[in-house]
Amino acid sequence: MNSISIKQVCETIWNIEKEEDLLNWEIENVKIWQLLRFEIFMILSQKVGLYEQAHSKTKLSRKIRLLPLFLMNSLYKSPFKDRYEKKILVFDHPRKVKDGEKYLDIYTDDLLKEMDDEQVNVIESDYLGSHYNKHEKNRRYLDSLKLSIKVKRPFTKCKLNDSDVLLIEKVERNIEKYLKVKVKLKDFIIAGVKKYKIEYNYYNKLFKKRKPQKIYLVVSYRKGALIAAAKADNIETVEIQHGVINKYHLGYNFPFFSGYIEYFPNKLLLFGEYWKKTISFPIHKNNIQVRGFPYLNNKIKNYNSNNKKKQILFISQGTIGRELIEFAYKVASECKEYNVLFKLHPGEDEAKYKFINHNIALKNFNVIINEKKELYSYFSESEYQVGVYSTALYEGLVFDCKTILINLPGIEYMEDLISNKFVHKVSNIEEFKSLLSGNSNKEVYSDFKNQIFFT
Numbered sequence: 001m002n003s004i005s006i007k008q009v010c011e012t013i014w015n016i017e018k019e020e021d022l023l024n025w026e027i028e029n030v031k032i033w034q035l036l037r038f039e040i041f042m043i044l045s046q047k048v049g050l051y052e053q054a055h056s057k058t059k060l061s062r063k064i065r066l067l068p069l070f071l072m073n074s075l076y077k078s079p080f081k082d083r084y085e086k087k088i089l090v091f092d093h094p095r096k097v098k099d100g101e102k103y104l105d106i107y108t109d110d111l112l113k114e115m116d117d118e119q120v121n122v123i124e125s126d127y128l129g130s131h132y133n134k135h136e137k138n139r140r141y142l143d144s145l146k147l148s149i150k151v152k153r154p155f156t157k158c159k160l161n162d163s164d165v166l167l168i169e170k171v172e173r174n175i176e177k178y179l180k181v182k183v184k185l186k187d188f189i190i191a192g193v194k195k196y197k198i199e200y201n202y203y204n205k206l207f208k209k210r211k212p213q214k215i216y217l218v219v220s221y222r223k224g225a226l227i228a229a230a231k232a233d234n235i236e237t238v239e240i241q242h243g244v245i246n247k248y249h250l251g252y253n254f255p256f257f258s259g260y261i262e263y264f265p266n267k268l269l270l271f272g273e274y275w276k277k278t279i280s281f282p283i284h285k286n287n288i289q290v291r292g293f294p295y296l297n298n299k300i301k302n303y304n305s306n307n308k309k310k311q312i313l314f315i316s317q318g319t320i321g322r323e324l325i326e327f328a329y330k331v332a333s334e335c336k337e338y339n340v341l342f343k344l345h346p347g348e349d350e351a352k353y354k355f356i357n358h359n360i361a362l363k364n365f366n367v368i369i370n371e372k373k374e375l376y377s378y379f380s381e382s383e384y385q386v387g388v389y390s391t392a393l394y395e396g397l398v399f400d401c402k403t404i405l406i407n408l409p410g411i412e413y414m415e416d417l418i419s420n421k422f423v424h425k426v427s428n429i430e431e432f433k434s435l436l437s438g439n440s441n442k443e444v445y446s447d448f449k450n451q452i453f454f455t
Helices: 006-019 032-047 060-076 109-113 143-155 162-179 186-210 224-232 273-277 294-302 321-334 350-356 375-381 392-398 411-419 429-437 442-450
Strands: 088-091 097-099 102-104 120-124 139-141 214-217 236-240 267-270 288-290 309-315 339-343 365-368 382-387 402-406 424-426
Touching: 006 032, 006 162, 006 411, 032 162, 032 186, 060 143, 109 294, 143 186, 162 186, 186 224, 214 224, 224 236, 267 273, 273 288, 294 375, 294 392, 309 321, 309 375, 309 392, 321 339, 321 365, 321 382, 321 402, 321 429, 339 375, 375 382, 375 392, 382 392, 392 402, 392 411, 402 411, 411 424, 424 429
Parallel strands: 088 120, 088 214, 120 139, 214 236, 236 267, 267 288, 309 339, 309 382, 339 365, 382 402, 402 424
Antiparallel strands: 097 102
């Protein structure tokens, strides 16, 4: 295990931002620390060796191949194309799941079904260079925003004053003091300000043209300019929960700050009552509502979890995937009576795991790299699921999977599940094998359904 934990990285950020009042820090009317806080957390987590890059980057050869389509999308699928107004804009999750013959965003799909198509525009970012729903008349792509950033960034100005430079240097020194790593933030901050300015102007023009009354979105901590532009036009912004929220998620938790978070949405729709209690959100409690997770609830009805196989399903994440797949391979080699599946995150590149091709092939070990069979099917048939801090682990619990967490970076996110004994935590293969051979408290796992994680 790394000597520095996620908890320490978070506490370092909290301490520095409290001492230096960073959440009120403005550069050219941009609350820069609020804007880049989560990204800085990810940079530091990678610097200290806790995380790898979460998702694969689009390869240059693929970018070149997709360039004509990118330019066509920027022109013909632009949110600015044609004259009309829409009451609602939905900025859905770029990652889509294949459901039957259609690709959909599992977080917004049921919400869209309740809406009048004539009143809604869905606006999506590409996922690793691709779009999956190509023929929906009310869907537009954000390729034109990416093009705008590429073209305008070299000509967009950002000048730091002396006090900004001194503050950046002080923050860098404090980071080195607490975490023992050197990080250069000046260029990153300048780039962040420039990108924000371009995005803000883009969204401001779009909202003035479409005149929406409400905007739904996911992953608010990466949409600061969008939220700011909407608030400037008095448009209500509503975020739909898409993952685990807890005290170590710096997109949502601001423990020592009682001021206004400029880039946080007006309202938040959560999976269940449980998530209301995980942290103190920076908006009034009346603006935090439970919507549930309709997509998951519908899937539960479609599968029978009573016929479990001797199967262990590992849920990968790009940030800790290498360490997790090595553990999974070791489990397969030492627990031959179990079939071991390693399910890649959709954003992961299977080439990253070529190193796992050991000299001895294991018949009971398989890496799942496609989406032909949906994740819920694996949950329904697997006796165990294993991971670190993926949101999917909560879903697997609902499918009665006995759950084992590996003590790797990010385990802090699951403190509540561990303390309530809904899951087991292990640090090595011996502890893992001991759980398989012993009584793993089945009655504890069954109690999970009484918790209101997903309404």
